Every structure is written in C-alpha cells, then in structure tokens.
Amino acid sequence: MVFDCNEKVALVTGGAAGIGLGYVKKLLSNGFKGVAILDIDESKGNQVAAELGPKVFFLKVDTTNKVKFRDAFVKTIEKFGGLDLVINHARICNESDFELMIDINAKSVVTGTLLAIEFMRKDKGGKGGFVVNTSSILGLSGASLVPVYYATKHFIIGFGKSMGTPVYYEKTGIKVMTIAPGLTDTRLPNNAKFNSGFNGLEERRPIVMEQFKLQPVDAVADCLLLALNVGNNGSVWVVENGQDPFEFKPERPTIT
Incomplete structure (x- = not known):
C-alpha cells in the first residue's frame, strides 16, 4: 500500500541539520502539510524554518526534558491540527559524556515513541500513524572506537522491533520502524568524541573511516x-x- 504524504503532519527531533533535515525536506517535497522540527540549536532551527517557509514549525527542545518534549507534541498538534508521523532522530556521539549520550540516544527515543503513542493511538481517539527511529548500521555490529554509542544504536533496534509487534499495533494503529544508515555525509563522523581515557583511539579514526x-x-x-x-x-x-535500501532480517524472530 502506497503511503499518502498529502496533508500529513510530522514531528522530527534533531531536524535542524544532517539526516534529520534531510528527512524534513523529503517529507515536505512529497506533500506533507506541516513538519515540526525539534532541536537544541536555536540559531540553525530558526534559519531552517525561515528558509523552508510556513510549513515548518521550529521548537527549541531538549529531548531529555520530558515536560518540554511533551509540550512540543501539544504545540505541534495545535499548530497543524494533527500528527501522523514521529521521527526520533536526535543523537550525539560523545563517549566522554556517556550518561548524556544514553539520555539522548536511548532514553529520549523511548520518550518520543511513548509520546507518539499517547497522542496518536486509535484506542484513545487518535487516528494511528507511524514512528520511525534512527539507529545505525553500527547497531548491527560492534566496534572499538565508540562502544557506548554503538550500544545505544543496538538499543534503538531492539526497542523498535519490540514495540513493532502486533500486541501494540492492534491497540494503537501505530507502526514502529527503524532506519539504520551507514556512514553519511554529516558532521557526526568527524565530530564524534572518543573516550579520553584510552590513548590512541583518535589515531584510528582515519583507518576506520577508510x-x-x-x-x-x-x-x-x-x-x-x-x-x-x-x-x-x-x-x-x-x-x-550507495546501495539500494533493504530490510534487515535477523536470523532469530521477534518473540510476540
């Protein structure tokens, strides 16, 4: 079944730059009537909103703040009259501040998914919809440079597969899916911060990047x-x- 983008509304965390902004532009160019961008970079967020026009609603939001995160959902629905798609994309890669990285990369994805369900679920008067969480191909493997970052990406995949089971969909009418990109031309690969307690990791960056x-x-x-x-x-x-996207299917099935 073809997904009809026309007159749909999305909320995208981490949407002011990089992959998040790519999502926003793609949705707008395919007919979405409104997209809320949630990001902590106020300057960049306002610039993007000005460039893309009235279909974009920027909100400065720290996704680790549950009260402000929830308020952003309320404001988005008030602004555009509904909500059809939530994309949890906000992330950082800083091994020296792994507590914050877990808060943003893992806990905020849970919060954003549960908020999406709260506001869109059919069994509570909503119309259903989609949640898409951004993981990484790193969530399908392991590596030495950023082990906690990798772990958060594994978490997102496991969480998404668990929430994307019939027991939830039958009540909510909400599909939960995960995108796992390979290395993408954004600021993140070169700005990733390794654990400063281990010497020699920085020297391995170009080796890995190759x-x-x-x-x-x-x-x-x-x-x-x-x-x-x-x-x-x-x-x-x-x-x-540069390959065509494909669905990753693990050998072991999800337990439902």
Missing part, C-alpha cells in the same frame, strides 16, 4: 519514504555505501 563510503543525506531520506511505503511494523531498514 572502510566506509560516505553516502549523501538524501539516500537516507529516500530510505525513509521506502520504509513508510512498504515497511512492515517492527522492520529495520539499512541504507549504506
């Missing part, structure tokens, strides 16, 4: 549209190295 082919942001945004159109509830979508 193993990947940077893909454009638009490739990940195209993967989002593909997932919305053909993705099953609980599915994980991989896009990397």
